Amino acid sequence: MAQHFLRYGDESMAVGGSFPEAGQLLPSFMLVDEHLRDVALERFLGRTKLIVTLLSLDAEQGGLALLQQLRRKLEGWPLLQFIVISVDSPFSLHRARKEHGLPNVVLLSTLRGRDFHKHFGVLLQDYPLAGMTCPALWLVDDDDRILYAQRLENADDDFDLAAIRNALLAKLPG
Incomplete structure (x- = not known):
């Protein structure tokens, strides 16, 4: 697999790890989590999940x-569990929740x-x-199988919402 790079302003930075x-x-x-509790992926088993990594909130x-743009565009999927992961401290996550x-x-x-x-190939x-x-x-089904995955190549880009919607629609029964 080819090396992945993220463009941030004038910088191009290598991204390491194995991207699922x-x-x-x-x-x-x-x-x-924001309350200093350990949270495992297994906590969300049986739910369709959109797992998003960010640089920082x-x-x-x-x-x-x-994140807010993504949430607005996917409001029509109320059963979709949004999980956001970043290097921010739990205290910063708590502050972001209070402010936003x-x-x-x-x-x-x-x-x-x-x-x-x-x-997760995001280092x-x-x-x-x-x-x-x-x-x-990563858009992930109820059994933790990945339906769609995307890593941004530029920090200014948006995620491919059409591809996410298509993967969600393909998941629906008959």
């Missing part, structure tokens, strides 16, 4: 604005799950964002 693709089972994880590019609401969104930190970056390896998570998403 459509058709594969999503690797398990254990991350931390505080980032101007690849952050909160990207983010109803029906699970916010998780990689604070105690540093292996997540490599297992930014180069300065100035080394150690952060590349903006990416």
